[in-house]
Amino acid sequence: MKSSRLGPWLAIAIGTAYFLIPLLATFEFSLRMRRGEYSFEAYRVVLADPRFQASFGYSTLIAIATIVLGVLLIVPTAYWIELKLRKIRPLVEFITLLPLVIPAIVIVFGYLHTYNSSSWIPLIATPRGTDLLLTFGYMTLALPYMYRAVDTGLRSIDVRTLTEAAESLGAGWGTILFKVIFPNVRVAVLSGAFLTFAIVIGEFTLASLLDRPAFGPYLQLVGANRAYEPSALAIVAFIVTWACMGLIQIFGRDRRATMAGR
Amino acid sequence: MAQMQLEAAALPLAQPRRMSLAFVGVVPFFVFAVMFLLWPTAFLMIGSFQDAEGHFTLENIYRLSEPTILNAYKISVEISIASALLGALFGFFLAAAVVLGGLPRWLRPTLMTFCGVASNFAGLPLAFAFLATLGRTGLVTMILRDYVGFDLYATGFNVLSFTGLTLTYLYFQIPLMVLILTPALDGLKREWREAAEVLGATSWQYWRHVAIPVLWPSFLGTTLLLFANSFGAVATAYGLTGSSLNIVPILLYAQSRGDVLHNPNLGYALALGMIVITGLSNGAYIWLRGRSERWLK
Numbered sequence: 001m002k003s004s005r006l007g008p009w010l011a012i013a014i015g016t017a018y019f020l021i022p023l024l025a026t027f028e029f030s031l032r033m034r035r036g037e038y039s040f041e042a043y044r045v046v047l048a049d050p051r052f053q054a055s056f057g058y059s060t061l062i063a064i065a066t067i068v069l070g071v072l073l074i075v076p077t078a079y080w081i082e083l084k085l086r087k088i089r090p091l092v093e094f095i096t097l098l099p100l101v102i103p104a105i106v107i108v109f110g111y112l113h114t115y116n117s118s119s120w121i122p123l124i125a126t127p128r129g130t131d132l133l134l135t136f137g138y139m140t141l142a143l144p145y146m147y148r149a150v151d152t153g154l155r156s157i158d159v160r161t162l163t164e165a166a167e168s169l170g171a172g173w174g175t176i177l178f179k180v181i182f183p184n185v186r187v188a189v190l191s192g193a194f195l196t197f198a199i200v201i202g203e204f205t206l207a208s209l210l211d212r213p214a215f216g217p218y219l220q221l222v223g224a225n226r227a228y229e230p231s232a233l234a235i236v237a238f239i240v241t242w243a244c245m246g247l248i249q250i251f252g253r254d255r256r257a258t259m260a261g262r
Numbered sequence: 263m264a265q266m267q268l269e270a271a272a273l274p275l276a277q278p279r280r281m282s283l284a285f286v287g288v289v290p291f292f293v294f295a296v297m298f299l300l301w302p303t304a305f306l307m308i309g310s311f312q313d314a315e316g317h318f319t320l321e322n323i324y325r326l327s328e329p330t331i332l333n334a335y336k337i338s339v340e341i342s343i344a345s346a347l348l349g350a351l352f353g354f355f356l357a358a359a360v361v362l363g364g365l366p367r368w369l370r371p372t373l374m375t376f377c378g379v380a381s382n383f384a385g386l387p388l389a390f391a392f393l394a395t396l397g398r399t400g401l402v403t404m405i406l407r408d409y410v411g412f413d414l415y416a417t418g419f420n421v422l423s424f425t426g427l428t429l430t431y432l433y434f435q436i437p438l439m440v441l442i443l444t445p446a447l448d449g450l451k452r453e454w455r456e457a458a459e460v461l462g463a464t465s466w467q468y469w470r471h472v473a474i475p476v477l478w479p480s481f482l483g484t485t486l487l488l489f490a491n492s493f494g495a496v497a498t499a500y501g502l503t504g505s506s507l508n509i510v511p512i513l514l515y516a517q518s519r520g521d522v523l524h525n526p527n528l529g530y531a532l533a534l535g536m537i538v539i540t541g542l543s544n545g546a547y548i549w550l551r552g553r554s555e556r557w558l559k
Contacts, residue, residue, distance in 0.1 A: 012356070
């Protein structure tokens with residue numbers, strides 16, 4: 001039953017072609033801005049565009065806010081459930097998976113009707129309120145990934161023993177959470193954070209419908225009006241995604257190395 | 263001794279009170295979930311069964327069968343099925359190649375890392391990449407025309423179409439399949455194959471009677487996940503086709519921007535239809551995953 005390796009190699013070859021050709025084509029296209037020669041002109045134009053800088057900065061800020069608020073919400077919740085409320089874990093897990101079931105377009109469509117200026121909580125009435133709503137929306141989209149990452153991290157450490165040890169040494173809840181639990185799930189939190197960043201930075205649907213000056217709507221604007229700049233932006237976005245995933249791998253490997261060293 | 267008895271007696275009394283206090287710790291999470299996930303969704307669901315004055319009606323659900331809306335659902339479902347099935351199939355072959363194919367060992371971590379990136383490389387940048395590849399002046403289109411003498415667009419192909427969109431969606435569908443299916447393929451135990459060999463089974467018989475029945479639930483389950491994944495995608499389609507292709511997420515996007523259906527409650531029903539479809543396919547995925555875990559533990 002010795003199987004030939006032709007099939008597997010063929011699958012890899014077709015896969016490589018399918019995944020690399022669009023990247024190469026995009027890169028090649030992004031260099032064509034000056035007639036008759038290859039240049040990085042499209043990148044220069046895009047990176048010097050003040051709207052690029054403003055929208056990328058805005059999205060970075062929203063992404064950081066999403067990560068900070070998300071971690072502050074999810075780590076204590078997952079910790080508390082692991083420690084005291086294991087019974088309700090299935091319910092919480094179900095809720096955290098819902099954003100994968102309910103499309104983002106539906107969630108934001110709901111926001112537009114529940115938080116508009118004539119509602120009880122008129123978040124959309126002011127720009128700052130809308131920023132907040134966008135951040136909460138991104139926290140919702142990131143919930144499945146963030147919760148999963150933190151929960152896995154918490155399960156790999158002995159939460160009960162750590163808590164009891166800290167309590168018997170006289171630590172309060174704040175100390176336990178920030179000095180004992182957080183450092184122990186740092187790697188899990190970081191991988192959730194980078195994944196969140198990758199999702200949020202170029203997100204289009206929420207930002208566009210809530211009408212915020214984020215990177216996603218800027219991409220759409222450039223895509224609709226320019227020829228070569230969109231390709232340059234696609235390459236930039238690909239590098240950002242790649243960097244986020246690379247950082248997750250590096251931190252993950254770090255942990256494995258220290259685990260083996262113990 | 264008396265002290266201990268007292269404590270033991272007090273325990274059942276103390277337990278329920280501590281329990282109710284413990285729930286305080288998860289209040290922030292539930293408040294957040296209700297405000298930004300459950301209530302906005304429930305609001306749309308309730309609105310689907312109301313008319314403009316707030317009375318109960320099935321009119322909105324019935325009006326989903328209007329030709330424009332029905333057609334949008336049809337194209338959406340077709341694109342999602344095509345990209346899910348093709349994604350699942352190619353994803354399976356790729357995962358099988360690195361897990362079972364006996365290829366160099368460095369290939370597997372390389373593929374997994376790339377899949378991690380590609381499954382998150384969706385939306386507008388992906389649309390731009392495919393326009394630069396298969397658009398009218400895209401690299402592949404030009405090379406085919408200038409060097410092979412094959413005019414892609416003369417065949418009726420257009421990247422801004424059903425085929426183009428499916429081909430583009432595969433860029434994040436295949437990696438997702440690889441990421442989820444690889445652990446399942448790892449679960450195929452070497453002993454099963456050896457046992458089959460000892461009993462004189464051919465490679466085909468091993469796959470037909472052992473491997474495929476074991477893998478079937480995870481394969482089918484992941485296919486359903488891919489279906490839901492492409493069904494809700496807005497940005498990739500919008501970046502590629504603008505609003506020219508009539509699919510449900512794009513229609514709902516237009517409805518959110520400016521009530522193109524001229525009936526807010528019909529818009530809610532449109533959203534309800536999306537939730538029902540993605541909910542059903544995800545529910546089936548969870549059920550099938552439960553089944554596959556029995557074997558692959």
